[in-house]
Amino acid sequence: MAFRQQSSPHARNARSTSRVMFLVMVAAVPGLLAQTLFFGWGNLINVIWCVALALAAEAGVLRMRGKPVMFFLKDNTAAVTGLLLGLALPPFAPWWVSAIAVITAIIMAKQLYGGLGSNPFNPAMVGYALVLISFPVALTTNWAAPAGLNSGAPGLLETLGVIFSGKLLAVDAFTMATPLDVYKNEITAKIASEVRQHPSFGEGIARGWEWVNLAFLAGGIGLVVLRIITWHIPLSMLGGLAIMSLAFGTNPDQYAPLSLHLLAGATMLGAFFIATDPVSAATSHQGKLIYGAGIGVLLYIIRTWGSYPDAVAFAVLLMNFSVPFIDHYTPPRTYGHKKPRRGLAGRNPE
Template sequence: MALIQQSSPHTRQARPTSRVMLWVILAALPGLLAQTLFFGWGNLVNTLWCVAVALAAEAALLHLRRKPVLFFLRDNTAAVTGLLLGLALPPLAPWWVSAIAVISAIIMAKQLYGGLGSNPFNPAMVGYALVLISFPVAMTTNWAAPAGLFNGAPGLLDTLAVIFSGQQTAVDAFTMATPLDVYKHEISAQLATEVLKHPSFGDFVARGWEWVNLAFLAGGLLLLWLRIISWHIPVSFLAGLTFMSLAFGTNEDVYTPLSLHLLAGATMLGAFFIATDPVSAATSHQGKLIYGAGIGVLLYIIRTWGSYPDAVAFAVLLMNFSVPFIDHYTPPRTYGHKKPRRGIASKSTG
């Protein structure tokens, strides 16, 4: 058996989970800032609310399980779950929708499986998918219009009133469909040049959405630079989405263009902050490439031929199902071993 000879030390001090999660939170702040600038206070209010509910739900379940509450809350994983849901949910979603999503994520997708490290599915995406299926109207009619368009995004007091007091009559003055939703439903009856005249697209790709995605991309690159995440999942995720768009959707009069797939919706948030969840994702480098590419392919399929204009949650959860299979057939090589020589080279040295 061929072994690689390497001098000590073989181990390095790992970052604690709390610090890793803190970096994830900090890296997501540019995206949250962009959302607030272009779509008003909704996502910021939702994020603070979701984080508070996540910490409360986690503390309650830990207490019921007779676990040290403060010890586990300090790992910041519950805060990250709340953060991701606050970023992903519609900015003007009612408070109870956000609360159901967060509580479901913490209780059903995390604590009932044994807590951190035992959950087979991404908790935030479980909560998001649950409320999307259960409350489709609330999840599709509460997207804020970009600032400066029509009445623009609501102010802080109006946002609080809409979210927490249920003043849904005021929502119509501030909301509109997302660019992916507009393109998906209008391209069947119009040409691309006509659809792109819709106010939600603006002068670049999708008014406000491109800057939000670029902000999440910047945060994701920071995580890559810090080696909090590896490049395999985000690169294969975006590559899978790009391949499908170039293979099937080059006709913009029929299919959503690649620019919208990449810079509208939750693409960059999903690629760098959601799909890279270390617990529910594949483990080996080869497995991560397959896992990320599968999410990208499924995302395009559901966006194009499914019922939902954006489908990061469903794509991630479907690939979570396949992780045990992927890990079984792509095990990482044991440290110290290398591939045996085969063919003529092995015979000449034998």
């Protein structure tokens, strides 16, 4: 009789990678619906375009590498990368900008490192950061004005025309800077009460944006409840952002308040759907707490004193660099032992 050899602790995860990625996509649906409701059809179109292009790029590279195409496409990881880029890019971003971001994410940030499980950086954020640095105008001037202010906003077919031709309508008539961008640029010459008169804030924290973030928060909590992700990275990231804001930004006449940091921009999308990437994030629970807190701190620093009003991509990528160091000093307890071997004492003798 042949016995199956398997290393301890002989535990199995009942959920496959494809199932986990599918649940991640389902959890992102409330945020996508909120984006569509408050900012028009742009993000929905971007998601469909980016997902289709991500699958096509992945299939092409797999075929060139001689790998079974359908076997790897079924894991849904390429689809999740396309989904995240479609959610993160501006609603009226030109199709070629999205294409460059997706192709960079799939080919350069994922497949060139060996495919799933081998990439040291979050693929979606590599693609996003590349187009943000390379095409800053396209990434900062194509945000849609929130519902109620964009009465002249294009419908579905017109939005398709704007994205894929760029020649229909006057984009300036229905686009607007994000609340974080407005606050960052205007608070230097005005007080908080004057800045908040800008129509992008409305009567709440950030017109439309707070509901989008709450929708992603709801989806993220669902992922935690289903144990698709753990609470460590989202909570520590939001905690690091909150601590920095309370330490340096208590005066709203100088810096954006905590409420704006939490419920404007890509904060909740970043905390629950981007920073929690299982491949490029830290491994142990303690490591995840350090990793998430680092993202939150960097997010506040770049938003407040950097050149970009939102900085989830840069914060995540910078912390991806530190993951090997974090994992080296925060290994989990080895099965059957009381304490983990950490630091220099845990190094294998050469």
